[in-house]
Amino acid sequence: MIMGKFTTWLGGAMAPRKVMRVPMPPGAIRPDESSLLQQRGWRRSGKHYAGPFATPFGTWHGRIEAAGDVFRCYIKDPPIDVVARHHKWACFSRDSTQGWWRINLAVSPIDHDVSAVLLYVERLLIESHRLAGRT
Amino acid sequence: MTNATFPRWTTPSNHLPVLYDPVPVRLQPKQGATAMQDITKRVAIKYVGSTRPTETVILTPGTTTRDLLNKLGLVEGYQVLDARNDTDFKPDDVIFARVADGDLVHISANVDAGI
Secondary structure: OHHHHHHHHHHHHHOOOOEEEEOOOOOOOOOOOOOHHHHHOOEEEOOEEEEEEEEOOEEEEEEEEEEOOEEEEEEEOOOHHHHOOOOOHHHEEEOOOOOEEEEOEEEOOOOOOHHHHHHHHHHHHHHHHHHOOOO | OOOOOOOOEEOOOOOOOOEEOOOOOOOOOOOOOOHHHHOOEEEEEEEOOOOOOOEEEEEOOOOEHHHHHHHOOOOOOEEEEEOOOOOEEOOOOEHHHHOOOOOEEEEEEOOEEOO
16 A cells, blocks of 8 residues: 555656646536636726725725836825835835825736736735734 | 555755655545546636636646746746735745645736835
8 A cells, every 4th residue: 555655656756747727627616707806896997996905904995006017006004013014115105195105116017917916915914914923 | 554654755956855745635536536647736726817717727746836837828927826825936836745736826917016
């Protein structure tokens, strides 16, 4: 039995690296294919998007503006005491609009996908809270 | 027969020193699976931003994040995230060793804050 398992493992370990696509079997429940932007209920107005950054630690108003190939990203009243511990804190700057902060993006999504920016900010907020020891 | 503990195996020296599990965890037994199918892992891919349909891929031992992205036609500018905690897999990570059969991973375009 042990030899059988070993042989099975060895066969796989020696096999060439390969990734294979698998078609969805008939009758399978289709997974949710809506974008993160849709899931969060963000609204679009021209090149401006507005909606919440939602994390297990709280929800903050957000705004994302498309400007050519780059995005400008804003968050209202971020948890400064928490985000200030993150190494990306230097990229936050107070905006002229009351309560809003701009997050300066050095790398914008290659496919101009606004959801990628949304996901990034939410991950940044989650990382900040974890760094601050909040669970 | 006793439950002997398998030794932990490392990849050859020209690969990353990632440990393989001799018997990967599988969420659902594959009926009538061959020995080769038995050690593969099925992973669901969710494209976070786009409306590109979610798809399922099979990974064989040693598959790296870069292998996966190449197969999906996403050569550069994209990242693979663990859907459980949104931590990212680095391009040279052996993603096969870090996911379980049936896991969900997210793919999103790279974004980074900077000055």
